Amino acid sequence: MAIVTDPAMEIVELCKFFGSINPNKPNVPTHQVLAEHFSSDPRHAYLVLHNGRKRFFDFSESLRKIDDPLVDEAILTLAKNACQKFIKFTDLKSIHSPWGNHSKTMSDPQNWASVMAVSMVYRRDSPIKKLSEEEIEEIRSAISDDAIIDQVLRADAPDFLKDALRNTIQHLRVMLQYLPVFGLEQLAKIAQELDWKNRAVGVADPKFKESKPYKNMLSAAMIAISIYVVPAEVISATKEYRDVIGRIAAHVFDEEKKEKQEESRLLDNKQQLLDGSGRIGGP
Incomplete structure (x- = not known):
């Protein structure tokens, strides 16, 4: 199993996430398929599409900046073309088209292969340490219980700090629910916010600093941020x-x-x- 990943492979994981949504409803309008899939909270459908679109745009821009004499221009062109298809997938104007026609862009292995072909370029410049399923579950367990939010709100700290920490906990929960959509780097970024806000509430209330939720969130943040600790052999290569x-x-x-x-x-x-x-x- 690979110990590292990279922005290109994470884009492929994002495509696979979209492509796996209700594959047995090819003739149903896209908006209806998404509404059913995200029925527990319809807001998540827009959140996922919006964030996916931003990541596709950002990745497309990063492709334009690749300046590697060992990368054939034809390979870059294929990756750029595939990325334009991914961006089109997230266009809200196309959500009335049949899901089968719309989603095949995301589930087409040829499109994945076009992006995977530039993976090593990103892996050499921007390697990301993979989190194991156990590590992801540890992060999830640290923030999943609503009792944690109750304890945060009872802390003897300014309301704006407690509200900020609560909002970040809720944001992180959604990210973990749709991790392929957000990616490990966004997870680490929000985990850094969690760490700072958690510590701020702990400074205001020393008793909270001794609590189990405080320590669990501290541990969860460190795990998420560890994606930047790349193994020595990768750095050497x-x-x-x-x-x-x-x-x-x-x-x-x-x-x-x-x-x-x-x-x-x-x-x-x-x-x-x-x-x-x-x-x-x-x-």
């Missing part, structure tokens, strides 16, 4: 690759410099020949 890229770039620069010098020499020779034939006059 990344460094070796960057060294190779550096040598390639230096070689290309030297070759271009030689070409320019050769062009300059040829121009000088041509100038001398022209001067010698009397066809160019002086000032």
Whole structure:
């Protein structure tokens, strides 16, 4: 099992999430399929589409910034084209089309493969440590009980701090419910907010700082943030690759410099020949 992932592979996981929604209702309008799937809270349908669209846009922009001499332009083009299809999937104008036609973009292995082809580029530059199912469950368990929110609201701390911590707990619950939609980096970002707000309430109320919810949230935040602690062997491999890229770039620069010098020499020779034939006059 891979110990790391990357932004490209997380986009593939996001596609698989969308593609797995009610695959047995191909002729039902998309909006109806989504309404049924998110019936427990209809707001989640918009939240998931909106966040998915933003991630597809961000990934599309990151593809434009790839400057790697070992990556074929054709591979990048395929990835960019697939990403445009993903963005179109989240367009609210298309939610009246049949789900089967609409969702096949997300479940098409060819589209996944186009994105997976650039995975190693991201893995070398932006590796993300994978969280195990046990770690994700530990984060979920730390915030799933409503008694935690009750204890937060009873803490002897300013209301704005308690409200902020409660809102972050609720936000994190939704993220864990649809983790492929948000991705590990967003999870870590919200976990950092949880950590800061939890500590702030703990500073205001020392008794809360000694409570089980406080310690559980502290532990959960540390687990989520650990995605940035990449294994040493991955760092070593990344460094070796960057060294190779550096040598390639230096070689290309030297070759271009030689070409320019050769062009300059040829121009000088041509100038001398022209001067010698009397066809160019002086000032």
